Amino acid sequence: MTILFYIAAIIAIISTIMVITRTNVIHALLYMVVSLLATAVMFFLIGAPFIAALEIMIYAGAITVLFVFVVMMLNLGEEAVKQEKQWLSFSGWIFPAFLSLILLLEVIFIISSSGSVPISGKVIDPKLVGQSLFTTYLIGVELSAILLLAGIIGAYHLARRKKKVVHRFLELEGAEE
């Protein structure tokens, strides 16, 4: 059980490193799916099977597909990959990365110096989660409904194409939309 957990954690970390260093967007998205699946395995092993299913369905299923649709709409070609290679210059990011790596090591030191609490891996029933969601956290559920509505309206409004207002004699061929 513990070994499976650590294997999943190492896969998640390696595939996340691959995500942030790829130059092709689709390759990065595929590595992100691998990372999310490894995270779902970790959730399953520490006793959250419902969250593991949600992670696969919503993160790996819905959000990644949304990214893929946008990449299809943008229709990026070989030039984008070349441009990306050019943008990923070593000298620009190495110093801030070094400083934040020191901060990460400090955080790891602080976490590991405090007392350890073992995780039993006991499965928490989805029924308990649902009960907690609709009694204690009911206001949060209502607020997230409002947030999703605002997200829908905002995405629709922002992604809409503006209609061109041009006189019909000045309009070029095929410019109608």
Place this chain on the structure above:
Amino acid sequence: MSSISLNTGLVIASILFFLGFLGVMIRRNILFMLISVEIMLNAAGLAFIFAGASHNAPDGQVMFIFILTMAAAEVAVGLALLIQVYQKFKTLDSDAASNMRG
């Protein structure tokens, strides 16, 4: 059965969060920056799940569901903005939109 401790989980979550943060810093492409923000949100949710599992309480999982909702709304609005930026500037460079002209 298993000897996973809370500290191990928090270390894994902070490494993943750091990698997402690094992705936001080293990339100039807005699409990659959005992907890295997703990685950071996922790492925060991972920390919540570990904390909930160490107390045998469902509260961590409830918080993860809220984070999931927030991530979905955020990525929808972010991708809509990205499409607008691409149509206006014909590039995904985040520096292209640095001058706030209407």
